[in-house]
Amino acid sequence: MSALLPAAVLLPVITALACLALPRRAQPISGFLGGLASAAVNAAVVVAVTSHGVLEHHMAGWAPPLGIALRADGLAAAFVGLTGAVGFATLVFAASAEATTGRRTGFWPLAMLTWSGLMGIFLAADLFNAYVALEVLGLSAVGMVALGGRGAPRAALRYLIVAVVGSMLLLTAIGLVYAATSTLDMDLAGQRLTAEDGWLPLVLAATGMGLKTALVPMHAWLPPAHAGSPPAVSPLMSALVVKGSFYLILRLWLDVFPRNDAVALVLGVLGAVAVIWGGVLALAQRRLKRIVAYSTISQVGYLFLAFPLLNLPGHQPAMVSAVVAMALAHGLAKAAMFTAAGALMLGTGTDHVDGLVGAARSEGVLTAGMILSAVSLIGLPMSLGFTAKWQYLEVALQTGAWWIVLVLLTGTLLAAGYLLRPLAALIRDSDTHEEVGQAEIGPRPAAQRWVPLALGAMAVGAGLFTTDLTALTSIGWG
């Protein structure tokens, strides 16, 4: 059973190598099959953790502290499941047309390496493995950004610098934790680390991961990297890559570092600023992929907004469940949004909102996917985005954290504002105010229509399974 864990990390690597060895025309087939198998392993991990509890695997039979351990608890399993769903859906989208993967070759091996890096982070039981996996994730994500059109190399270089500085801060933090505890095992380090030794590595790790997750004010690299990427890369970047570094700081926060209210408050306040400022910037954008990219900055803010609430005794299980729900909702909805935006861009040649007027007439399925995704991103009732915000609200109200309530409400209004404009453009018949005609859309392959719809339906439909998600995330701790 526990052999599933190394399979989850290694299968994507093997797929990546197989893709590298093949010519570009054969890569989609092998990448798709490898992605299918990896997604099946990911699903199996979720099922196994749900039914049997925590999984732990010692590589080559060596137990920690000497050997390398992989571990999947409920928190890890939730993110493994997200990667399987979004990763596979994006690969289906990418297989639909070569244009989705950019002008240069390399999408398939890089996407599978990204997948593997994510698995390494989610399943790592020791600090150093987590760091190495984070580097694998960062470097392959940089490669994927570089596949884009004009301006992509500069965005990729900027992202490389951000990614490397972030992981160097983490590496220093890991060195300090080791110096204080003489172990790299996360649980052991967590038991031994005192508040006195823990604050400096916590500040370093939080800064590094905040940088990589594009927490305001360290967010400026994100829009060019996410919006300038090829259609099949943007969803992976926004839905998954950003979650890798967020998961790591959440994991360290829960398992390794002693409680620190000051850092929690700073992260929470920055998150609050991100929700508002990201939303305002998204409102100011005129291009669909930019709107979606700035929306990521806003949504990342919600994730960090959880830290002050995570610290409150008695509320931690509820908040972990809430932040996981928020991360999954964002992942599914944002992947839907970016695949839809990519398909529209390939069909019309533009992603300017005014160029998409009336697109819903010929692209009804695709538009439906975008609407479902927006329902969850805004947080309308029944959707996963709603239940996540609701869980935040409950804890915030119980503990009198009124500023968080205010941020949640303002963020919801802003999201409605910046998402309704592109949707309105798609749905209305022709533009009556400006001199723009109806969008001409080249016919889209079925996969480009149905993938956004499937992802959007998941983002909304998963809201019905909140109790199962809460049960899953509570496995293994608390």
Added chain:
Amino acid sequence: MIELSVASLTLWTGALLTGLALVRLLTVEDLIARLIALNLTGGGTLLILVGLAARTEPVDPVPQALALTGIVITVAFTGVGLILVRAVDDDERPSRSADGRAHGHDEEANA
């Protein structure tokens, strides 16, 4: 006077180097200079690890192993960075010549 051991000297040199490199990284425009600053940030971080390792007697091999892996990663990201610097150069050269019409809107979006 504070007694300065080799370990703490290495540690503080590493911290200073990392700090200086980060400042340079944020302030310099030239891409190659930025990449060198990034490389130095990595080098400084590894010095910190080596300094931490040297604080015990005998020297702790685990942080040294971390530094060794760190060196490999530093080489990898510097290589990727160099390729990207070349790609930036190829990407932006045509736009400075006569033709600026076709792709103008992509550039403006970055502003």
